Amino acid sequence: xxxxxxxxxxxxxxxxxxxxxxxxxxxxxxxxxxxxxxxxxxxxxxxxxxxxxxxxxxxxxxxxxxxxxxxxxxxxxxxxxxxxxxxxxxxxxxxxxxxxxxxxxxxxxxxxxxxxxxxxxxxxxxxxxxxxxxxxxxxxxxxxxxxxxxxxxxxxxxxxxxxxxxxxxxxxxxxxxxxxxx
Numbered sequence: 001x002x003x004x005x006x007x008x009x010x011x012x013x014x015x016x017x018x019x020x021x022x023x024x025x026x027x028x029x030x031x032x033x034x035x036x037x038x039x040x041x042x043x044x045x046x047x048x049x050x051x052x053x054x055x056x057x058x059x060x061x062x063x064x065x066x067x068x069x070x071x072x073x074x075x076x077x078x079x080x081x082x083x084x085x086x087x088x089x090x091x092x093x094x095x096x097x098x099x100x101x102x103x104x105x106x107x108x109x110x111x112x113x114x115x116x117x118x119x120x121x122x123x124x125x126x127x128x129x130x131x132x133x134x135x136x137x138x139x140x141x142x143x144x145x146x147x148x149x150x151x152x153x154x155x156x157x158x159x160x161x162x163x164x165x166x167x168x169x170x171x172x173x174x175x176x177x178x179x180x181x182x
């Protein structure tokens with residue numbers, strides 16, 4: 001009989017895989033901060049870490065991490081069959097499956113996440129640059145894109161959250177004005 005995997009087990013595995021591959025939540029949060037600070041000067045790194053944590057609780061994101069890291073590890077161990085081994089190991093320029101998985105994980109956070117992912121994939125800032133297989137040690141063909149997706153999702157989440165807070169504040173102000181309270 002096939003065992004059903006509990007969501008807590010999946011969550012723990014995804015967080016562990018990031019940590020094992022040298023990715024700290026603060027590394028991702030620094031990218032989020034860089035992406036959103038210009039729009040929200042009151043933003044703190046703690047806000048960004050909280051947003052990254054919330055994004056990482058989504059099962060679709062966790063699945064992307066688990067699949068991507070597994071493929072990167074298998075490529076490092078030279079356990080993929082050719083020609084896939086060479087394609088993943090070298091992060092072949094025309095191989096887009098890594099971006100496709102990461103982009104798919106961004107779709108749940110709207111157009112801000114999608115466009116931010118594109119920006120991060122192209123410009124590779126922070127830990128994303130460090131993970132880039134073509135620049136660093138090890139194979140991170142999938143992980144650099146997945147980290148970009150997590151950062152993009154967390155940035156989008158914050159952008160929408162701040163907008164919601166602004167609207168609530170405006171509604172509260174209007175209610176006080178309507179009631180003659182200053």
